[in-house]
Amino acid sequence: MRNFFRFVAWACWSLSVLGAAPANSAEPASEFSLENGLRVVVVPDHRVPVVAHMIWYRAGAADDPAGKSGIAHFLEHLMFKSTAALKSGQFAVELNRLGGRGNAQTNQDTTVYFERVPRDSLRAVMALEADRMMNLRLQEDEVRTERDVILEERRSTIDGNPVKVMGEQMLATLYLNHPYRRPPIGWGNEMATLSQADALTFYKRFYGPDNATVVVAGDVTEREVRIWSEETYGKNKQAAVPMDRMRPQEPRRVTARRVVLERPGSATLLRYYLTPSYASALPNEAASLELLAQILGGDDGARLYRALEARKLASSAGVDYIGNALEGGRLAFIVEPFTASSMADAEAVIDDVIVGMREGELTNEELDLAKSTLDARETFARDDLLSLARLYGEAAGVGRSVEDVEALSKRRHDVTVDEVRQAAKVYLDPARSVTGMLVPPKASKP
Amino acid sequence: MIARSTPVWLLMLAAMLFGAAVQSSSARAITVEEVTTPMGIRAWLVLERSLPIVAMKFAFIGGAVQDPKGKEGLGRLLAGLLTEGAGDLPSAKFKKRYLAIGARLSAASGRTVIFGALESLASPIDEGVDLLRLMVTAPRFDSEAIEQVRSRHLSELQQAASAPEKVALQRWYAEAFANYPYGRPPNGTSDSVASITADDLKEHHRKLFARDVLRVVLVGDLDRSRAIKALDDVFGSLPEKAETDKIDKIEPRKVEVPIVAEMDRDLSAAVFGLPAIDPEDPDFPALQLLMHMIGSGDFDSLLMQEVRVKKGLAYAVRMNVVADNLASVMVGDVATNNENMGKALAGIREVLASAAHDGFDARRVEDAKSYLTKSFFLDFDGNAKMASSLLTLWLHGKSPEYLQTRNKALVAVGRQDVKRVAERLLSPDRMVVTVAGRPNLQE
Numbered sequence: 001m002r003n004f005f006r007f008v009a010w011a012c013w014s015l016s017v018l019g020a021a022p023a024n025s026a027e028p029a030s031e032f033s034l035e036n037g038l039r040v041v042v043v044p045d046h047r048v049p050v051v052a053h054m055i056w057y058r059a060g061a062a063d064d065p066a067g068k069s070g071i072a073h074f075l076e077h078l079m080f081k082s083t084a085a086l087k088s089g090q091f092a093v094e095l096n097r098l099g100g101r102g103n104a105q106t107n108q109d110t111t112v113y114f115e116r117v118p119r120d121s122l123r124a125v126m127a128l129e130a131d132r133m134m135n136l137r138l139q140e141d142e143v144r145t146e147r148d149v150i151l152e153e154r155r156s157t158i159d160g161n162p163v164k165v166m167g168e169q170m171l172a173t174l175y176l177n178h179p180y181r182r183p184p185i186g187w188g189n190e191m192a193t194l195s196q197a198d199a200l201t202f203y204k205r206f207y208g209p210d211n212a213t214v215v216v217a218g219d220v221t222e223r224e225v226r227i228w229s230e231e232t233y234g235k236n237k238q239a240a241v242p243m244d245r246m247r248p249q250e251p252r253r254v255t256a257r258r259v260v261l262e263r264p265g266s267a268t269l270l271r272y273y274l275t276p277s278y279a280s281a282l283p284n285e286a287a288s289l290e291l292l293a294q295i296l297g298g299d300d301g302a303r304l305y306r307a308l309e310a311r312k313l314a315s316s317a318g319v320d321y322i323g324n325a326l327e328g329g330r331l332a333f334i335v336e337p338f339t340a341s342s343m344a345d346a347e348a349v350i351d352d353v354i355v356g357m358r359e360g361e362l363t364n365e366e367l368d369l370a371k372s373t374l375d376a377r378e379t380f381a382r383d384d385l386l387s388l389a390r391l392y393g394e395a396a397g398v399g400r401s402v403e404d405v406e407a408l409s410k411r412r413h414d415v416t417v418d419e420v421r422q423a424a425k426v427y428l429d430p431a432r433s434v435t436g437m438l439v440p441p442k443a444s445k446p
Numbered sequence: 447m448i449a450r451s452t453p454v455w456l457l458m459l460a461a462m463l464f465g466a467a468v469q470s471s472s473a474r475a476i477t478v479e480e481v482t483t484p485m486g487i488r489a490w491l492v493l494e495r496s497l498p499i500v501a502m503k504f505a506f507i508g509g510a511v512q513d514p515k516g517k518e519g520l521g522r523l524l525a526g527l528l529t530e531g532a533g534d535l536p537s538a539k540f541k542k543r544y545l546a547i548g549a550r551l552s553a554a555s556g557r558t559v560i561f562g563a564l565e566s567l568a569s570p571i572d573e574g575v576d577l578l579r580l581m582v583t584a585p586r587f588d589s590e591a592i593e594q595v596r597s598r599h600l601s602e603l604q605q606a607a608s609a610p611e612k613v614a615l616q617r618w619y620a621e622a623f624a625n626y627p628y629g630r631p632p633n634g635t636s637d638s639v640a641s642i643t644a645d646d647l648k649e650h651h652r653k654l655f656a657r658d659v660l661r662v663v664l665v666g667d668l669d670r671s672r673a674i675k676a677l678d679d680v681f682g683s684l685p686e687k688a689e690t691d692k693i694d695k696i697e698p699r700k701v702e703v704p705i706v707a708e709m710d711r712d713l714s715a716a717v718f719g720l721p722a723i724d725p726e727d728p729d730f731p732a733l734q735l736l737m738h739m740i741g742s743g744d745f746d747s748l749l750m751q752e753v754r755v756k757k758g759l760a761y762a763v764r765m766n767v768v769a770d771n772l773a774s775v776m777v778g779d780v781a782t783n784n785e786n787m788g789k790a791l792a793g794i795r796e797v798l799a800s801a802a803h804d805g806f807d808a809r810r811v812e813d814a815k816s817y818l819t820k821s822f823f824l825d826f827d828g829n830a831k832m833a834s835s836l837l838t839l840w841l842h843g844k845s846p847e848y849l850q851t852r853n854k855a856l857v858a859v860g861r862q863d864v865k866r867v868a869e870r871l872l873s874p875d876r877m878v879v880t881v882a883g884r885p886n887l888q889e
Contacts (some may be wrong), residue, residue, distance in 0.1 A: 030721075035716070045497075045828070046496065046829050047494060047497070047828075047829075048476065048823050048826050048832075049823060050823050050824055050826070050827040052827070055833070080745060089745050089746060092744050092745040092746050093745075093746045094814060096742075096814075096815050096816075096817040096821075097816045097817075098467070098820065099816065099817055099820020099821040099822075099824075099825075100820075100821065101821060101824060109726040112578065116824050117820075118823065118824075121820065145755070145758045146758075148758035149754060149761060152758070152759075152760060152761045152783070153761045155712065155713060155783060156713060156760075156761050156781050156782075157761070159713075160610075160711065160712070160713045160781075166665050191470075200854075218827070231654075247800060252744075253671065264608050264710075265604075266601050267607040268607045295857070300541055300543055300545075301538075301541050301542050306538070309538075309594065311595075311692060312597075315594075315597055315601050315602075316598065336601065338597050338601060353786065369545075369546060372544060372546075372548055373548055374568055375548065376548025376549075377548070378863070379498065379548075379567060380499065380550070380830075381497060381567060383501075383829050383830055384495060384497060384827065384828035384830070384831060385828065386827075393664040408580055415741065416848060440557060
């Protein structure tokens with residue numbers, strides 16, 4: 001009887017959360033396309049007179065031609081230089097004058113430019129983005145200076161950060177053949193050779209309204225966004241961007257692999273397992289992988305941290321499902337052991353937790369907790385406008401629709417214990433894994 | 447291109463609809479209510495009903511400057527332990543309870559305050575409020591939890607010791623505020639952290655957590671009476687007055703040459719800074735404009751123009767006002783390969799000197815005003831962000847009216863005011879510089 005009531009309580013609670021997630025959607029998210037092929041997603045939210053505006057190009061680091069790793073990212077930097085209408089660097093000046101802040105990011109399959117602006121500046125920001133979508137002008141000297149900047153960026157954000165270096169080496173090991181094995185920023189030796197012509201070739205091939213999605217979240221209506229996007233982006237000519245992105249595919253996995261990196265600093269243990277992504281997974285599979293990650297290591301209440309804490313082996317531990325790419329994702333384990341000497345024990349705990357997941361018990365209660373935790377996390381993600389826009393934009397960037405995003409939260413509720421265990425059996429397979437150990441050099445002090 | 451051939455009548459209709467849409471969709475102003483609860487808790491309240499979440503953010507004024515000598519890091523450890531068990535719930539049970547309702551409880555410490563926050567779904571809210579009450583009034587400090595948090599804390603200290611930008615920043619405060627509590631490392635040292643006991647933590651909590659030093663902001667989907675009751679439930683039973691040491695306001699001292707913390711790295715990181723003025727000072731709006739133009743970190747800011755765009759020496763360089771109830775400073779940072787550090791620092795000095803000497807052209811000042819006034823609400827575009835921004839304003843001694851007066855004060859600043867403030871504050875000989883790495887300081 002007690003269990004029954006508990007079940008009822010859980011069910012009601014889950015329902016209330018399910019009802020709560022899109023509660024701000026008195027006006028729901030919607031999408032439409034312009035004649036020139038640009039897709040537009042609108043997510044109204046009227047709390048403050050601010051909007052987040054993002055444009056996602058379906059072109060990223062995995063589209064870098066062989067030998068030109070880093071060109072998508074280099075172009076992202078150069079997009080802040082001159083256009084036919086704007087002097088070099090003037091984009092940022094105009095954006096500031098409009099009261100906006102912005103930045104850009106290059107991912108494996110997408111390049112995104114984003115701004116947050118007062119609502120009254122939205123149309124002007126759309127005009128700026130529409131301009132640089134088509135009219136980029138580059139000068140040889142600014143290209144050279146900016147190349148020094150990306151090399152410096154690499155030095156300071158990757159080379160100077162042992163965990164990042166480790167992550168880079170692990171991806172290069174996880175993927176044997178697919179371009180996801182290359183870092184989005186590029187390999188240093190190839191970055192040094194990137195030219196103005198390389199950047200413009202990439203720009204002309206991939207940038208155009210028919211290869212982009214605009215997401216606007218905030219104090220606007222769909223009607224306003226329709227009008228303003230017609231008046232700005234709508235004037236750009238279709239670019240006939242080739243849609244096929246055939247890339248070398250991964251061969252059959254044969255064996256687990258290991259990467260050991262000696263660097264001063266504290267010890268870190270990482271493990272990646274190759275999985276499908278949201279876009280490439282079967283319908284319930286991505287939802288199962290999200291839940292699997294949450295149950296294994298979504299927070300300090302999850303299995304991995306509790307197991308490590310019980311043996312006082314690690315100061316922090318987590319598992320994340322990273323699935324926002326087009327063709328592949330990963331389950332990523334990260335553990336910070338107290339000392340380098342507890343690394344082996346910590347790794348044994350990861351293995352135990354995985355065996356427990358593949359073969360041991362998983363209760364409905366534990367699964368329901370994971371579901372409601374992910375629901376709550378999604379509600380919180382809707383709090384901040386940029387993260388609200390990102391929720392839809394990340395999906396759009398790999399060809400998923402508003403409906404797909406909202407279906408995922410619903411689908412999560414249908415996932416069964418068996419599906420989660422099945423995902424664990426298939427994907428937490430040693431042959432799909434790379435283990436990374438970041439350890440201080442033996443000679444140096446701990 | 448087809449869009450251009452839209453018939454005129456359709457465009458007119460669109461314009462009409464659009465006009466109507468502007469009125470109907472425009473967000474309402476943020477309404478902050480200053481309340482005093484039946485139990486005497488003063489709070490800022492924003493009843494924001496459109497998203498079913500609640501953010502409660504608070505600060506106890508105290509922080510690292512209240513750590514006893516030799517026990518540096520005590521406030522930090524205390525904050526770390528608040529979420530590790532309270533009342534009759536040991537750590538694991540406490541966490542399980544708040545994770546089960548999807549809530550987030552957190553605490554952090556700074557140089558002059560200890561922060562805490564609850565972010566919860568609006569329904570259920572009771573459980574989150576009750577757990578926050580336990581966390582604030584009855585943290586357990588179990589020995590196992592203490593050791594766990596201490597180990598994490600020690601490994602963070604170790605990690606920070608290998609990160610040049612963190613080493614340079616800590617060294618900057620140590621040099622600029624030598625021999626004052628304000629300059630001591632807020633996270634402590636491995637020795638001081640190792641020496642902290644459960645009794646130290648209990649005593650520190652008893653002294654610091656009181657109603658007179660509490661500032662709390664609640665933004666979220668609650669009705670007014672529930673919000674007020676939540677505040678009383680959480681904070682009502684705290685003592686009235688904190689037992690804090692009296693600490694005077696302080697300015698950075700003069701340090702003639704760059705101080706180098708040797709680290710075996712290809713890259714070195716520098717922190718540079720000068721005395722500033724308090725947020726209450728009538729010249730503060732002019733200082734905000736000045737700092738934005740120089741140090742915003744945007745491509746067109748003067749430091750970025752000089753160091754990144756013109757010379758390609760660094761990826762980022764910023765400078766900002768950092769103010770609290772004890773000090774106000776302008777602090778900046780830059781990282782570059784060792785070889786270029788001297789050149790980068792020379793570029794920074796040049797920018798500051800020229801700002802004080804030549805002032806700014808009218809266009810740049812107007813652009814800065816336009817940005818700072820129009821962008822103000824970007825810091826409020828979410829319940830949690832709104833709560834944090836309001837709490838920061840309150841800690842800066844502002845009242846909710848500031849939301850209305852702030853932009854007017856910025857608009858009223860003249861170009862000459864900015865130059866005057868630059869002359870007053872940007873004297874390169876007052877600049878304290880610390881560098882971590884193996885820098886070549888040759889200009």
